[in-house]
Amino acid sequence: MLANQIGYYSLILSLLLSVLLCSVSIKDLNSSGKQINQKILSLSFLQLVFVIVSFLSLILSFINSDFSNETVFNNSHTTKPLFYKISGTWGNHEGSLLLWLLVLTLFIFVFLIKSREQPKKYRILTLLFQQIIIIGFFLFVLMTSNPFNYLFPVPSEGLGLNPILQDPALAIHPPILYLGYVGTSIIFSSSLAAVTQNYVSKEWGQHIKKWVLVSWIFLTIGIMLGSIWAYYELGWGGFWFWDPVENVSLMPWFTLTALLHCIIVLERRAALTSWVVILSITTFTLSMCGTFLVRSGILNSVHTFANDPARGIFILIFLFVLIVLSLGIFFLFHKENNKNLNNFFWLSRETSILINNWFMMYFLSVVLIGTVYPIFLDVISSEKISVGPPFYQKLLVPFLIPFLLFMSLGPRLKWIKSKIENKNSLIVTFVASVILTFFIVKNLTTDLLFYTALVSAAFFLFFTTLKELFIKKLNNISQTVAHFGFSLLILSILFNSILSSEIITNIKVGEKYKSSKGEIFFKKTEEKKESNFNTIIAYFEIKGENGKIIELKPEIRIYNQPVIITSEADIKTTLLEDKFLVMNLVKGNEYFNIRYQVKPFMIWIWISVLLLSLGGLMSLIKKKYEK
Amino acid sequence: MYGKKVKLRFLFLALILASVILIVFLILQSLKENVVYFQSPSEIKFSVELEKKIIRVGGMVKVQSVIIKSNEVNFIITDFKNEINVIYSGAVPNLFAEGKGVVAEGFLKDKNYFLATKILAKHDENYMPPEVKEAIGDK
Numbered sequence: 001m002l003a004n005q006i007g008y009y010s011l012i013l014s015l016l017l018s019v020l021l022c023s024v025s026i027k028d029l030n031s032s033g034k035q036i037n038q039k040i041l042s043l044s045f046l047q048l049v050f051v052i053v054s055f056l057s058l059i060l061s062f063i064n065s066d067f068s069n070e071t072v073f074n075n076s077h078t079t080k081p082l083f084y085k086i087s088g089t090w091g092n093h094e095g096s097l098l099l100w101l102l103v104l105t106l107f108i109f110v111f112l113i114k115s116r117e118q119p120k121k122y123r124i125l126t127l128l129f130q131q132i133i134i135i136g137f138f139l140f141v142l143m144t145s146n147p148f149n150y151l152f153p154v155p156s157e158g159l160g161l162n163p164i165l166q167d168p169a170l171a172i173h174p175p176i177l178y179l180g181y182v183g184t185s186i187i188f189s190s191s192l193a194a195v196t197q198n199y200v201s202k203e204w205g206q207h208i209k210k211w212v213l214v215s216w217i218f219l220t221i222g223i224m225l226g227s228i229w230a231y232y233e234l235g236w237g238g239f240w241f242w243d244p245v246e247n248v249s250l251m252p253w254f255t256l257t258a259l260l261h262c263i264i265v266l267e268r269r270a271a272l273t274s275w276v277v278i279l280s281i282t283t284f285t286l287s288m289c290g291t292f293l294v295r296s297g298i299l300n301s302v303h304t305f306a307n308d309p310a311r312g313i314f315i316l317i318f319l320f321v322l323i324v325l326s327l328g329i330f331f332l333f334h335k336e337n338n339k340n341l342n343n344f345f346w347l348s349r350e351t352s353i354l355i356n357n358w359f360m361m362y363f364l365s366v367v368l369i370g371t372v373y374p375i376f377l378d379v380i381s382s383e384k385i386s387v388g389p390p391f392y393q394k395l396l397v398p399f400l401i402p403f404l405l406f407m408s409l410g411p412r413l414k415w416i417k418s419k420i421e422n423k424n425s426l427i428v429t430f431v432a433s434v435i436l437t438f439f440i441v442k443n444l445t446t447d448l449l450f451y452t453a454l455v456s457a458a459f460f461l462f463f464t465t466l467k468e469l470f471i472k473k474l475n476n477i478s479q480t481v482a483h484f485g486f487s488l489l490i491l492s493i494l495f496n497s498i499l500s501s502e503i504i505t506n507i508k509v510g511e512k513y514k515s516s517k518g519e520i521f522f523k524k525t526e527e528k529k530e531s532n533f534n535t536i537i538a539y540f541e542i543k544g545e546n547g548k549i550i551e552l553k554p555e556i557r558i559y560n561q562p563v564i565i566t567s568e569a570d571i572k573t574t575l576l577e578d579k580f581l582v583m584n585l586v587k588g589n590e591y592f593n594i595r596y597q598v599k600p601f602m603i604w605i606w607i608s609v610l611l612l613s614l615g616g617l618m619s620l621i622k623k624k625y626e627k
Numbered sequence: 628m629y630g631k632k633v634k635l636r637f638l639f640l641a642l643i644l645a646s647v648i649l650i651v652f653l654i655l656q657s658l659k660e661n662v663v664y665f666q667s668p669s670e671i672k673f674s675v676e677l678e679k680k681i682i683r684v685g686g687m688v689k690v691q692s693v694i695i696k697s698n699e700v701n702f703i704i705t706d707f708k709n710e711i712n713v714i715y716s717g718a719v720p721n722l723f724a725e726g727k728g729v730v731a732e733g734f735l736k737d738k739n740y741f742l743a744t745k746i747l748a749k750h751d752e753n754y755m756p757p758e759v760k761e762a763i764g765d766k
């Protein structure tokens with residue numbers, strides 16, 4: 001009860017602090033003195049403290065199962081394990097928005113501390129733009145999704161958290177993803193501030209690159225966590241479904257990756273200034289769009305907590321205001337700096353980075369159209385369509401071939417003007433990749449030419465980066481690690497999709513299923529009771545093609561609150577392959593529907609994404625080693 | 628004469644324009660080929676021409692219509708006005724049950740038989756795909 005009030009009033013207090021901060025900053029903008037007013041820093045810190053208090057009190061309400069709080073009532077239950085009571089705090093609409101706010105205020109405070117060497121006006125303007133976003137979110141939370149609504153009379157039991165959200169990967173997926181999303185808000189605010197101050201320069205590039213890297217790392221890992229969760233929890237054995245809610249997280253990733261690359265051009269050559277600003281604006285807009293599409297209920301999925309049109313309209317207006325504001329500032333203030341454009345040569349690092357950006361924009365437009373077109377068509381003609389994986393595969397996969405080739409060659413070019421060095425060794429690597437691929441792929445697929453081209457492009461990148469990792473010492477190692485990770489990612493995904501095999505059948509207890517791919521024996525089932533669910537554990541013995549027998553124990557869980565049946569896949573992971581078994585129960589029938597999959601190199605997909613982020617992390621902390 | 632810089636710019640612009648046109652064309656083309664339309668049992672019944680491409684059919688699983696054999700699942704999708712038989716061999720999602728909403732993807736054999744290649748997983752028992760809600764009216 002008390003926690004509720006503390007939480008609510010801290011929120012209102014920190015909204016007031018926002019207004020106060022704005023007025024103090026505007027005053028300070030025109031004052032003399034080199035450093036910003038100390039008051040601003042303290043106020044920003046105070047605001048952060050109040051949001052933390054608010055967030056902690058919500059967590060406390062969840063831990064205590066305080067059902068006088070509507071959010072807790074809707075999303076928690078006394079029998080839920082403590083860990084999921086806590087993670088349930090952000091597993092719902094209201095709490096997750098409070099988390100957004102927390103990260104927003106945290107990041108602007110960190111920004112103020114970390115930017116002491118930057119010009120004063122630039123820092124204050126960044127704070128102002130960020131406060132506009134923060135105020136927008138405060139109003140959104142307080143007006144449409146207050147996490148501290150009272151319920152009277154107090155219910156004795158809550159409604160519970162959707163069981164498929166009760167999962168360790170999903171407990172940390174939203175916070176990590178939000179760190180990435182919200183990090184882009186700092187990039188957005190500071191690029192607008194830099195534009196108004198005509199400060200889009202090498203120095204600014206160096207300073208903002210850290211924020212780009214931080215957001216990029218968190219976004220990458222956040223997407224991966226969601227994907228891992230989908231892999232073992234949704235029971236389809238895939239890790240990416242081209243579902244709209246997945247796509248909306250991928251879109252800012254594309255622009256952020258593009259930004260990450262062209263900010264290097266800005267940092268070294270002070271070129272591409274407008275492009276950097278446009279990318280910064282787009283990235284944040286896409287993050288916001290993601291929130292809008294998911295929260296408004298336009299996209300129905302597990303991420304949609306409630307369909308409330310008021311929320312959608314609020315975010316839409318807010319988004320519109322931000323876009324108009326940012327574009328207005330961009331066109332009013334931005335002056336293109338053309339000094340450096342004179343020495344732009346075709347064969348140079350700059351061009352290769354531009355090519356990367358073009359590819360990113362292409363990938364972005366494919367995903368954007370595939371995601372938005374069905375919504376658009378529904379609105380104008382009320383025709384229901386869906387755009388499935390074949391659309392994306394057909395449009396994205398072929399373009400990976402040139403993309404990978406450019407990726408192998410681009411980093412070897414020098415700035416301004418360059419020649420390709422070590423042509424012979426490159427050609428040898430290339431030929432070796434093609435031959436290797438041909439012999440691997442020959443027996444695996446019907447579409448030989450296409451896969452040879454694709455896989456050998458990936459191998460080419462793999463070997464060139466691998467060689468670089470061994471030969472060169474610390475020169476640009478972060479970039480090499482990240483690109484190596486990417487080649488590994490593409491290779492694992494390709495071989496995973498080519499070599500995966502599956503058996504789907506309906507089977508009774510005691511039966512044996514035989515096929516050329518192996519034998520499945522359904523030994524027995526066993527029932528168990530846990531605190532918040534009952535479970536049926538099935539014992540299967542599976543004999544693979546090589547005669548080895550393994551035991552897999554998938555489960556069917558019947559959760560008590562809310563009553564939902566979920567299947568828990570059992571996965572045996574080795575370095576070479578995952579064995580994946582999931583079963584489903586069809587009500588009133590003695591048959592169990594099972595799906596057994598052998599998925600090669602599954603773990604390498606996750607490892608390579610981690611390598612990709614590790615590259616980013618190295619670039620963040622090891623900056624001094626690089627030239 | 629134009630300077631080198633201007634020429635370079637023109638080349639750049641032309642290249643951008645050409646690639647944008649190409650990209651838009653490519654995307655629209657494959658959108659046309661890969662879009663999956665949603666139809667209700669009634670729409671299939673009254674359609675003049677039989678759809679040959681992959682479509683999605685949605686509605687309710689008719690009560691007492693599910694028959695499970697060792698290699699396939701048969702059931703009937705109804706929108707309470709018309710119904711269609713579905714033949715499916717594959718994994719059934721958790722929340723597939725008689726009297727619940729369902730969306731199946733596959734091919735039409737004829738107006739009465741639908742060969743499903745996929746039954747779409749739903750995340751939540753109370754959740755009903757908007758298409759299905761519309762297909763069965765306000766029930």
